[in-house]
Amino acid sequence: MRIGVLASGGGSNLQALLDHFAHVDKDAGEIVWVGSNSASAVALARATAMDIATGVIADATDGVAILTQLAAANVELLVLAGYLKLVPTNVVHAFAGRLLNVHPSILPAFGGVGMYGERVHAAVLASGATQSGVTVHFVDDAFDRGAIIAQWPVPVLPNDTPSTLAARVLRAEHALYPLCVAAVASGAITLGPDGQSHGRINLAALDTLFTR
Numbered sequence: 001m002r003i004g005v006l007a008s009g010g011g012s013n014l015q016a017l018l019d020h021f022a023h024v025d026k027d028a029g030e031i032v033w034v035g036s037n038s039a040s041a042v043a044l045a046r047a048t049a050m051d052i053a054t055g056v057i058a059d060a061t062d063g064v065a066i067l068t069q070l071a072a073a074n075v076e077l078l079v080l081a082g083y084l085k086l087v088p089t090n091v092v093h094a095f096a097g098r099l100l101n102v103h104p105s106i107l108p109a110f111g112g113v114g115m116y117g118e119r120v121h122a123a124v125l126a127s128g129a130t131q132s133g134v135t136v137h138f139v140d141d142a143f144d145r146g147a148i149i150a151q152w153p154v155p156v157l158p159n160d161t162p163s164t165l166a167a168r169v170l171r172a173e174h175a176l177y178p179l180c181v182a183a184v185a186s187g188a189i190t191l192g193p194d195g196q197s198h199g200r201i202n203l204a205a206l207d208t209l210f211t212r
Helices: 012-023 042-049 063-072 089-094 118-127 162-186 204-208
Strands: 002-006 030-036 053-056 077-080 099-103 131-138 148-155 189-191 197-199
Touching (some): 002 012, 042 053, 063 089, 099 162, 131 162, 162 204
Parallel strands (some): 002 030, 002 077
Antiparallel strands (some): 131 148, 189 197
16 A cells, blocks of 8 residues: 655654565555655654655645645555644545554543643553553544554553653554554455454564563
């Protein structure tokens, strides 16, 4: 599949995806376009350095303009990588079953409006939870409520701060997200008519990252 990525900031998840499709899963998909709501986003610079087409989302609410850019790049699968804007409904519908996001918690816990970045990790610590994690899911009209593709737990340590927990969770994101995107791109995972994720992903490689 031809993959497009939307990112708002540094694009570390984008880099993990770029590395995966360049060196691990070349046959599953190819990142052909990267867009951002910020013209100065490092994610755009990462894409440009690899001769990947880029685009700036001047108005994040203008779904028609976003779809026009995606169509121009012949994007078949759209991936959110630290994209902090709500994807317009017409884009969500146009890419139903082909739109993915990664969230830094085990959804449905610590998800929803306003729950992003270190806000999530601060909420996890405030709750007294001993485990957090990562969720990859299909995107629908509601924040963090689409069908779950895969999750991976991450331990919360006694001396954690939002920053230290964020770093540990991000490490898991970089490992899990590319596997999930590749699985959807290859057809191993699909969104069924029942609104649920179907198929299997081999996550054995992640066992060396954290013990479940």
